[in-house]
Structures are given as C-alpha cells and as structure tokens.
Amino acid sequence: MCRRDLAIVLVSGGMDSSVTAAIAAIDHALCFLHVNYGQRTQNKEEQAFNALCDYFQPVKKLVIDISYLEKIGGSALIDRSIDVPVGNQVSQQKVPVTYVPFRNAHFLAMAVSWAEVIGASKIYIGAVEEDSSGYPDCREEFYTAFQSAIDKGTKEGCIKIVTPLIHKTKAEIVKIGNHLGVPFQLTWSCYKEEDEACGVCDSCRLRLKGFEEAGLKDPLPYKIKK
Amino acid sequence: MCRRDLAIVLVSGGMDSSVTAAIAAIDHALCFLHVNYGQRTQNKEEQAFNALCDYFQPVKKLVIDISYLEKIGGSALIDRSIDVPVGNQVSQQKVPVTYVPFRNAHFLAMAVSWAEVIGASKIYIGAVEEDSSGYPDCREEFYTAFQSAIDKGTKEGCIKIVTPLIHKTKAEIVKIGNHLGVPFQLTWSCYKEEDEACGVCDSCRLRLKGFEEAGLKDPLPYKIKK
Numbered sequence: 515m516c517r518r519d520l521a522i523v524l525v526s527g528g529m530d531s532s533v534t535a536a537i538a539a540i541d542h543a544l545c546f547l548h549v550n551y552g553q554r555t556q557n558k559e560e561q562a563f564n565a566l567c568d569y570f571q572p573v574k575k576l577v578i579d580i581s582y583l584e585k586i587g588g589s590a591l592i593d594r595s596i597d598v599p600v601g602n603q604v605s606q607q608k609v610p611v612t613y614v615p616f617r618n619a620h621f622l623a624m625a626v627s628w629a630e631v632i633g634a635s636k637i638y639i640g641a642v643e644e645d646s647s648g649y650p651d652c653r654e655e656f657y658t659a660f661q662s663a664i665d666k667g668t669k670e671g672c673i674k675i676v677t678p679l680i681h682k683t684k685a686e687i688v689k690i691g692n693h694l695g696v697p698f699q700l701t702w703s704c705y706k707e708e709d710e711a712c713g714v715c716d717s718c719r720l721r722l723k724g725f726e727e728a729g730l731k732d733p734l735p736y737k738i739k740k
Numbered sequence: 741m742c743r744r745d746l747a748i749v750l751v752s753g754g755m756d757s758s759v760t761a762a763i764a765a766i767d768h769a770l771c772f773l774h775v776n777y778g779q780r781t782q783n784k785e786e787q788a789f790n791a792l793c794d795y796f797q798p799v800k801k802l803v804i805d806i807s808y809l810e811k812i813g814g815s816a817l818i819d820r821s822i823d824v825p826v827g828n829q830v831s832q833q834k835v836p837v838t839y840v841p842f843r844n845a846h847f848l849a850m851a852v853s854w855a856e857v858i859g860a861s862k863i864y865i866g867a868v869e870e871d872s873s874g875y876p877d878c879r880e881e882f883y884t885a886f887q888s889a890i891d892k893g894t895k896e897g898c899i900k901i902v903t904p905l906i907h908k909t910k911a912e913i914v915k916i917g918n919h920l921g922v923p924f925q926l927t928w929s930c931y932k933e934e935d936e937a938c939g940v941c942d943s944c945r946l947r948l949k950g951f952e953e954a955g956l957k958d959p960l961p962y963k964i965k966k
Contacts, residue, residue, distance in 0.1 A: 578811070582804040582850065588857035609895045615856035616894055619849040623842055624808065630841035631814035656893035663889050667882035668842055669835045 515633035516672035527562030530640035533691035544572040552584030558708035618651035684724025713738035741859035742898035753788030756866035759917035770798040778810030784934035844877035910950025939964035
C-alpha cells in the first residue's frame with residue numbers, strides 16, 4: 515500500500531516546518547508528526563504544533579514523546595548544564611553546541627515507520643542547509659544517503675523524503691511562507707524562551723534576519739527590540 | 741573525540757546479539773545498548789540483557805524505553821491483535837508480520853547519537869541477512885546505505901557500523917558463539933513466550949535449526965520437544 519496523495523510532515527512548530535507544511539498541502543493530504551525530546555522549549559513548541567494542526571487540519575496527527583535523547587545528552591538544547599549561546603557566542607564553532615547528535619535521523623526513522631504503516635509515500639522535512647546553523651544532519655547529502663537507507667530497509671521502497679527548503683535562504687523561506695499564507699504568528703523558533711522570543715539565540719537571529727531581508731515584519735513578540 | 745577501542749553493541753538478549761558481543765569483545769571495551777519497545781517478550785529480553793551485562797562486564801550500559809513503536813503499530817511483535825505465526829504459517833509472506841517497520845533504523849540512530857556523545861567509533865549489530873526472517877532492515881545493503889547517512893549526518897564522521905554475522909548461517913553463528921564461550925543459557929530468542937521458549941515461532945525455529953545443524957544442544961527450555 516502506497517498512497518501518492520498522503521504525506522507525512524515533520525512539524526516542530528517552527529517557521530521552516532510551517533512553510534514546509536504549506537508546500538506539502540498544495541498536493542497532499544497531510545499527516546503531522548511532532549516529537550517532544552526534552553528540549554528546553556518543548557511546551558511552547560507543542561503548543562505551536564497544536565495551533566498549526568488547527569490551521570492546517572491534517573487528516574492524521576501523531577505526537578511522540580521520548581526522553582532518551584535527553585538521557586544521551588550532548589547538546590545545549592537538552593542538557594541544562596550547557597548554556598544556549600547568544601549573540602557573538604553563536605557560530606564560533608563549526609558545529610554549534612545546540613546540535614543534538616544525529617537528531618534528524620531519529621525523526622526520519624519515526625516518520626518512515628509511520629509511513630510504512632499508514633501507506634504515506636512522502637516525508638516532508640523543513641531542513642535548511644545553507645542559511646542555517648551548520649548542523650551535519652541538515653545537509654542535503656545526509657538526506658540523499660538516508661533516502662537510500664529507506665529504499666533498502668523498508669518493505670515496499672516507495673517512501674520518499676522531500677526537503678523543499680534545503681537550498682533556500684531564510685529570506686526566501688519567509689517570502690514563500692508569506693505567499694502561501696503561513697500563519698507565522700502561531701509558530702515558535704526560539705531555543706531559549708517560551709513567553710517572548712529571546713531574539714539573540716541562533717534560531718531567533720536566523721529567523722529575524724530572514725524577515726528583515728524579506729522586508730517583512732515578524733509577528734512574534736521579542737524581548738530584545740528588533 | 742573518537743576512541744578506536746570503544747564499541748557500542750546493540751544487545752537484544754538474543755543469540756545473535758550475544759555472539760556479536762563476544763566478537764566485539766575481542767578488540768574493544770564494550771558499551772551495551774538495549775531497547776524496550778513494547779515487544780511481547782520485553783521483560784524476558786531485558787532479563788537476558790542484564791544477565792549478559794553480568795557476564796560481559798561492559799564499561800557502559802544504556803537501556804532505552806520507548807513506547808512509540810507500539811503506538812505506530814504494524815507488527816505482530818508489538819500489536820497484540822496480530823498473532824505471531826507458528827509452524828507452517830511462518831514465512832508464507834515475503835516479509836513476515838513480525839517485521840517491525842524500519843525498527844533497526846531507530847536502534848542504529850540511538851547508537852549513533854550515543855556514539856557521538858561518548859566517542860565510540862564502532863556500532864556492532866547482530867543482523868543476519870541470509871539465514872533469517874527476511875526483514876528488509878536486516879539486509880547488508882541497508883547497513884551500507886545507513887553507514888553513508890552516518891558519514892554525512894554526524895559531526896566527526898568516524899563512526900562505523902559492524903555487522904559480523906550478516907552473511908553467516910544460524911549454524912555458523914552457533915559454532916562461533918560456542919567457540920567464544922557465549923553463555924547461550926542466558927540468552928532469549930522466542931517471540932512469544934517468557935517461561936519456556938515456544939519452539940515454533942520463526943525465531944525459535946531458526947535458532948533450533950542452527951543448533952541442530954551445528955550438532956550442539958540448545959541449553960534453553962522448550963515447550964515443544966526438540
């Protein structure tokens with residue numbers, strides 16, 4: 515069973531996954547997958563995910579709670595003893611301390627297992643390679659290799675990963691989202707805070723830069739004046 | 741950080757993973773990883789894992805509990821509404837109903853994340869392609885593809901998957917294990933039962949066939965006379 519019209523979208527609740535969902539929605543019935551993995555802003559992200567479900571009305575949704583990534587550790591996003599870098603501390607290292615080791619492989623594996631069971635033929639993920647944080651599991655070549663693992667390791671071999679934003683800049687992503695009517699006010703990108711976005715972590719900075727370069731205003735509240 | 745002497749072994753508690761651990765132990769300090777995923781014989785397998793830890797004395801051990809594979813479903817091993825086939829029902833289909841969709845990709849992703857954090861350079865997994873159940877995620881080409889995903893999707897790119905049993909028959913595995921002194925009496929392979937092995941599920945049949953062809957006696961208790 516392989517339904518060409520059925521797509522799983524990995525929806526974190528951030529800007530990139532929301533725009534990815536809007537792109538997937540053009541041609542597919544949507545199945546939304548969200549993962550809580552003990553990240554600092556877990557509650558806020560799940561709230562954003564639920565708001566996006568109300569907006570996009572997926573035919574299926576699945577929320578997976580795991581604690582093992584936190585147990586494994588090794589990232590500022592899940593280990594409270596490592597600070598999330600802000601401002602000039604950001605991007606000093608090639609791979610930032612906010613990198614959660616091999617995280618996207620876990621998310622893809624979950625999506626693939628679900629796709630095999632429900633018969634979805636596409637897995638949309640909003641990974642961004644160029645204008646991004648430099649995470650190794652956001653590179654196009656990682657997705658190409660993982661696609662091959664899916665082709666060889668699944669029953670029917672009809673499941674395809676789709677990464678529509680992989681070579682987009684953040685400004686292009688904002689423009690595409692704006693064009694498709696993405697409700698940016700429902701999304702959440704900040705790594706640190708859950709009330710007002712901090713405006714200075716890597717994720718906030720990339721998002722704000724995107725809106726600025728696109729000539730649009732980010733509707734989210736920020737602690738630090740833009 | 742990449743320690744050449746440090747190897748993670750995926751240890752289910754079954755015959756194949758125990759022999760794999762014994763092979764890894766020849767050249768490495770061991771880190772044992774076990775996953776409870778809601779499978780029928782979860783308690784018995786964890787008991788076997790703990791007994792094997794006592795025997796092999798790994799320098800690190802990690803037990804991960806997940807419930808999401810059960811939530812996703814699609815396999816007789818995790819969905820109690822699907823019977824585990826026995827005797828002549830076995831292997832009627834190309835991929836049996838005991839296949840847990842893309843399961844080994846989840847296990848590998850966990851091992852890779854852990855390897856990145858602790859600096860292990862090898863991941864041993866006791867997958868068997870030829871004399872096996874026909875699961876797509878037990879094929880060598882799946883591991884070759886997943887290796888490429890690891891190379892592209894991790895920080896240092898020094899983590900290698902090792903599948904020492906991939907082209908062995910069950911009889912060869914029994915012989916290797918016997919030669920290396922594997923305590924087969926501590927292991928558990930049955931898909932169905934936790935007291936005496938059923939002797940008729942796919943996993944029991946393959947194991948018994950292996951012992952028989954190797955000319956050795958399986959020390960486990962079986963319900964059905966061998």
